[in-house]
Amino acid sequence: MALVVQKFGGTSVGNLERIYAIAKRIAIKHREGLDLVIVVSAMGDTTDELINMAYQIHPNPPSREIDMLLSTGEQVSIALLAIALDRLGIAAISMTGTQVGILTEATHGQARILKIQTERILKHLEQDQVVIVAGFQGTTQSSNGFPEITTLGRGGSDTSAVAIAAALNADACEIYTDVIGILTTDPRAVETAQLIKTISCDEMLELASLGAAVLHPRAVEIARNYGVLLSVRSSWTLSPGTSLVGGYAKHMNNEGLEIGKSVDSAKLIENQAIVRICHLPDIVGITATLFEGLASANVSIDLIAQVNNFNGTVTISFTLADQQLEKACSICRRILNSLKAKDATVIGEGEVSKLSISGVGITSRYGTLARLFEVLAKNNINLRAIATSEVKVSCLIQNKEASKALKAVLHAFELSNCQLYESSSLDDINGSKVKGVALDINQVQISILNVPNHSIVLATICRGLADAFIPIGSMVQLEYRIRSSSLYSRDIILTLYQDDRIKARGILTELLSPWPGVRLEEGSTISRVSAVGVGIRNTPGVAAKMFRSLSIAGINIQMIATSEIRTSCMVDESDGLDALQAVHSCFELGQIT
Numbered sequence: 001m002a003l004v005v006q007k008f009g010g011t012s013v014g015n016l017e018r019i020y021a022i023a024k025r026i027a028i029k030h031r032e033g034l035d036l037v038i039v040v041s042a043m044g045d046t047t048d049e050l051i052n053m054a055y056q057i058h059p060n061p062p063s064r065e066i067d068m069l070l071s072t073g074e075q076v077s078i079a080l081l082a083i084a085l086d087r088l089g090i091a092a093i094s095m096t097g098t099q100v101g102i103l104t105e106a107t108h109g110q111a112r113i114l115k116i117q118t119e120r121i122l123k124h125l126e127q128d129q130v131v132i133v134a135g136f137q138g139t140t141q142s143s144n145g146f147p148e149i150t151t152l153g154r155g156g157s158d159t160s161a162v163a164i165a166a167a168l169n170a171d172a173c174e175i176y177t178d179v180i181g182i183l184t185t186d187p188r189a190v191e192t193a194q195l196i197k198t199i200s201c202d203e204m205l206e207l208a209s210l211g212a213a214v215l216h217p218r219a220v221e222i223a224r225n226y227g228v229l230l231s232v233r234s235s236w237t238l239s240p241g242t243s244l245v246g247g248y249a250k251h252m253n254n255e256g257l258e259i260g261k262s263v264d265s266a267k268l269i270e271n272q273a274i275v276r277i278c279h280l281p282d283i284v285g286i287t288a289t290l291f292e293g294l295a296s297a298n299v300s301i302d303l304i305a306q307v308n309n310f311n312g313t314v315t316i317s318f319t320l321a322d323q324q325l326e327k328a329c330s331i332c333r334r335i336l337n338s339l340k341a342k343d344a345t346v347i348g349e350g351e352v353s354k355l356s357i358s359g360v361g362i363t364s365r366y367g368t369l370a371r372l373f374e375v376l377a378k379n380n381i382n383l384r385a386i387a388t389s390e391v392k393v394s395c396l397i398q399n400k401e402a403s404k405a406l407k408a409v410l411h412a413f414e415l416s417n418c419q420l421y422e423s424s425s426l427d428d429i430n431g432s433k434v435k436g437v438a439l440d441i442n443q444v445q446i447s448i449l450n451v452p453n454h455s456i457v458l459a460t461i462c463r464g465l466a467d468a469f470i471p472i473g474s475m476v477q478l479e480y481r482i483r484s485s486s487l488y489s490r491d492i493i494l495t496l497y498q499d500d501r502i503k504a505r506g507i508l509t510e511l512l513s514p515w516p517g518v519r520l521e522e523g524s525t526i527s528r529v530s531a532v533g534v535g536i537r538n539t540p541g542v543a544a545k546m547f548r549s550l551s552i553a554g555i556n557i558q559m560i561a562t563s564e565i566r567t568s569c570m571v572d573e574s575d576g577l578d579a580l581q582a583v584h585s586c587f588e589l590g591q592i593t
């Protein structure tokens with residue numbers, strides 16, 4: 001018999017009628033013969049109300065007591081749902097995280113799941129009962145050996161459900177919510193947002209990291225890491241919603257369900273090339289014109305970085321396969337000539353390789369980026385370009401240093417050669433290149449200029465920010481050859497949250513003091529618009545289309561940072577919403593499929 005884990009969110013169990021309606025849905029599935037484990041959140045705004053009460057009494061309530069308090073929310077809804085099912089004649093049993101044995105780390109408020117004991121759930125399923133489990137909570141042993149209640153962090157019931165599905169090796173995990181599934185963008189910002197029918201876990205992680213709050217990112221990570229068949233659906237309709245695909249059926253190991261390695265593969269692609277265009281005038285649309293020209297000549301661009309320099313010029317660099325280098329350079333020169341961009345220079349350089357690491361939480365989990373750059377710096381590997389995102393980081397390095405770099409990275413992240421895989425089979429699911437578009441507001445651009453040619457500076461910056469828990473949004477590096485020498489100087493440009501600006505300034509100023517020539521510059525507040533899709537790479541013209549849509553809307557792009565499945569453009573803060581709408585419509589995401 002098929003075993004399905006279903007999770008119902010707070011709104012879906014928001015009042016007694018709704019609980020009863022959900023119970024009826026569950027009863028039908030049970031009678032159809034499914035084995036069901038149901039995970040529920042607390043009713044409606046219960047969790048917020050409980051937190052509110054605690055803070056009315058105490059400005060800084062003890063975290064153990066907060067977990068005691070918050071876990072009661074889910075305990076109410078599981079019991080009421082079991083009572084409703086009993087009324088419908090369905091045998092059901094509700095259980096707290098402690099009763100099931102959802103073992104977590106010994107931290108309150110944000111505990112990660114280590115292991116789920118399945119014996120008790122399985123026993124009740126065998127007795128043909130519906131098993132109802134409290135989401136968002138687990139249990140740990142305190143230092144004196146007694147069990148303690150923990151919670152997983154806000155929105156954590158999704159994580160409970162997917163973790164239970166992984167532990168039980170369930171046939172499916174269905175997340176029921178008050179929206180129809182995952183949409184192409186935030187419907188409050190863009191009315192025409194449409195349902196995404198299928199999305200890969202990697203794409204979803206990029207979108208979640210960009211603020212699409214429908215699914216808890218940790219739930220998607222578990223689905224990705226253990227190959228759980230996950231879908232997001234409406235509690236009130238029968239539509240199939242959004243399916244998440246492309247997980248890897250990894251075995252549970254002893255590391256702890258949520259504590260596995262954050263990096264799980266590395267890959268090297270040789271014979272790549274970089275093109276650098278400097279001193280480009282800052283004219284709206286110039287980037288679009290360049291990349292349209294390249295796309296119409298069928299040149300496949302891989303990674304793109306663009307920065308508007310504080311002196312009013314623009315620098316662009318992009319990477320591509322070595323054999324297309326000459327063609328690309330001559331196209332760029334021709335376009336720049338026709339645009340009368342007399343000062344612009346185009347420099348192409350081949351014989352580089354792209355080294356990438358993939359995993360989960362690469363930019364949101366602190367320290368992974370720093371570790372990568374530290375390993376490369378220690379091995380004296382020069383980084384010619386970088387591209388970062390949630391599920392992948394790529395570095396361009398000299399061909400001759402490539403195998404040494406790969407070896408060092410495999411060793412540092414404890415990867416074996418067999419982990420050199422890539423999910424290329426997922427390219428172009430459903431034929432659409434771009435799955436969704438997201439907007440991040442309140443970002444700020446920090447430029448670290450005139451960095452000598454040491455990877456160690458990059459490693460130092462990333463380590464310093466990671467140690468201070470300051471997340472990096474996007475990050476690019478642009479290089480310049482120092483006149484009449486073979487040395488390079490580079491600019492590293494990051495985006496951070498505006499709220500972290502002052503803290504970051506202090507940390508960076510101190511960290512960079514050993515390199516007196518290095519300058520720190522801060523830009524104004526910006527918005528970041530990102531298009532996400534596994535079909536973006538290797539598809540000439542996708543990026544150009546996005547750049548053109550912004551230029552048609554009269555929006556100047558201040559910075560571009562891409563990675564394999566995400567293209568981000570930073571624009572003026574006040575242009576953010578228009579930019580989101582322009583990009584959403586240029587990829588025809590608002591059209592019903």
Ligand code: ASP
Nearest residue numbers: 041047136154155156157
């Ligand atoms: N009730 C918890 C919260 O509101 C967990 C959840 O709903 O997923 O954050």
Ligand code: MG
Nearest residue numbers: 009155158214
């Ligand atoms: Mg939720």
